[in-house]
Amino acid sequence: MKTIYLDNSATTKVDPEVMDVMDYYHGQTYGNASSIHHEGKNAKKALGEARSIIANSLGANDDEIIFTSGGTEANNLAIKGMMYANEDKGRHLITTKIEHDCVLNSGKALEAEGFDVTYLDVDSEGFVSPEALEKNLREDTVLVSIIHANNEIGTIQDIQRLSNICKQHDVLFHTDACQSYTKTPITTEMADLITINAHKLHGPKGVGALYVKQGTAIKPLLDGGGHERKRRSGTENVPGIVGFAKAVELGMDEAHVNKMQALRDYLIDEILKIPHTRLNGPRGEQRLCNNANISFRFIEGESIIMNLDTQGICTSTGSACSSQTLEPSHVLMAIEDDPERAHGSVRFTISRYTTKEELDRTLTALKATVDKLRRISPLTEG
Amino acid sequence: MYTEQVTERFKKPRFMGEIQEADSTGEVGNVRCGDIMRVSIKVKDDRIADIKFKTYGCVAAIVSSDYLCELVKGKTLEEAENVTSKDVIERMGEVPAIKTHCSVLAQDALRKAIKDYRKKCD
The missing domain is CATH 3.40.640.10 (Type I PLP-dependent aspartate aminotransferase-like (Major domain))
Structure with a gap:
């Protein structure tokens, strides 16, 4: 893998x-x-x-x-x-x-x-x-x-x-x-x-x-x-x-930044097509060129990143469950006092080596992961 | 951080879901603390004939829910009530120390379901 x-x-x-x-x-x-x-x-x-x-x-x-x-x-x-x-x-x-x-x-x-x-x-x-x-x-x-x-x-x-x-x-x-x-x-x-x-x-x-x-x-x-x-x-x-x-x-090369920015926006746009998702942080020029941070409702971030990891994909989360202190991310809690948003957040950070093919594989795996975990979640019906 | 056994079970949990027309369900936890577990049971001749879980939470929360179901299926209600979180952790193998609290919750949800079931029967 x-x-x-x-x-x-x-x-x-x-x-x-x-x-x-x-x-x-x-x-x-x-x-x-x-x-x-x-x-x-x-x-x-x-x-x-x-x-x-x-x-x-x-x-x-x-x-x-x-x-x-x-x-x-x-x-x-x-x-x-x-x-x-x-x-x-x-x-x-x-x-x-x-x-x-x-x-x-x-x-x-x-x-x-x-x-x-x-x-x-x-x-x-x-x-x-x-x-x-x-x-x-x-x-x-x-x-x-x-x-x-x-x-x-x-x-x-x-x-x-x-x-x-x-x-x-x-x-x-x-x-x-x-x-x-x-x-x-x-x-x-x-x-x-x-x-x-x-x-x-x-x-x-x-x-x-x-x-x-x-x-x-x-x-x-x-x-x-x-x-x-x-x-x-x-x-x-x-x-x-x-x-x-x-x-x-x-x-120090603007070409790297432009490349990452384009991939970042592609990733964000595609993830936000999944229902009940939300971007954390701003869009556009005021956002770091390699960062996408999305919250998924009804499911918890550690489960998401571990499920992606079983498919070879490395990401991180602001969920309390993945921190040593069992506290949700202080950054996400600072932008909104909503623990579900923090628990359900996943950060994807790309580099100049990241390819569109990798993001497409990630998106496929992510959709299946979210679907599976939402079926296990008591917060979603059905 | 998680053992292969836990990861494998996480990939393919055996008891996930909800029993249609369950005899009882129990739910514990809240979103703020990051774990919610719901256990539904079907009872026959005072034994747990079927059991399923739904869990919002981390890998340890999901896997401990699944192992609890496996441990109590077929047991009498009294035997099931006496299964402890220690039993669940033993079945899971090794879990990180900070994750042990998650496996208490599944048992709490089950006890709640059994308690409610008895109330209904009285």
Whole structure:
């Protein structure tokens, strides 16, 4: 059975060209970038080139990029690092109810330490209201952190507008761009801090980066040898970082985005032909190019994805049954207080490798799955 | 996360459906918690002559419903009432720890059906 992988917001397949460059820096040239011998110099040179590629992709300077172990660490560093570094200014953080867990739980950890955190509501499509943001800004607000494109329902925020409001009030603005990076424009004009990572764009797992605007104080979270201009200690993951840069070079192509957008719309339109279905998140340009998230009434998401899995198709769900906490997706519950909608949601996330044939096979399997589970469901009659 | 045995049974449940003209039905759960189970039974000579289920819920909820039906079919009402969720889980084989609560629900639905049946007979 051939795998149809439609869970690309969870992680992606590593591009073979990325693997090639990584192999080289694992086995052929493998020095520590801090060493002064020729192997060390080779590593340092590779690290510098990779840093330039990533900095350029955001319109940043090289020394504004801090490499990390991934999105989670970069978000932790952005939020805690900023809040700790600016305690003299204030102890108030603003974020939203639809952030990734690493942002929400950083907020909770700060609250436990006595910081004050506001979690902004979103509308029925997942958008943060600029007016609500402005209303919640206070004298002691240090940082605002808002996810660029939501990982579950694909909503792309008007990040420039939100960022401008913060700028007017002299408040720092951070965005988690893990899902949107290379898929929709994100530049240093739009935020003071930007989180990105590699494994969502056909790069390796365990590598990410945080852009921090020049002159912004940040308290490091790790004590060590003072790597990354004293902001993130730990020997640089040179193969991973070089692989990350390669993935960015390969990913920055409008043709990929256009292709994914067309396939996404085809998938959404076809799924919505199934009765009692509903799209979660917006349509069109304000939706992430690779995301389709649909709720199926009368049936539960884990059953749907497991049934699709028996046919080789990988997807994910916001149902409580598939989460470790047995709570339904906080994102779906934030757009509407309707547990059935959250339990019955399935997320399909495509990649530049996805084909129409794969989607057609998925649609056939999906229709049979929905039909079967609705026959088992006590919520449907007959 | 699920064993092959559970996955196989999920693909082909044996007792799904609803008995037309059932002697009793029992339903438990709600949409908010994510599980609803309905069990319908046909009783003959104080034994469960036939049993079917309908379940809204995850794989564990559906499969435990199916195994419960298998366990109690042919048993006396008293024997069926005494089947525990532990018995169901044992029959299922391994299930993830956080999924054990689902298999309690099927048994609750059955007990409710039996209770209602006795009420009707009184």
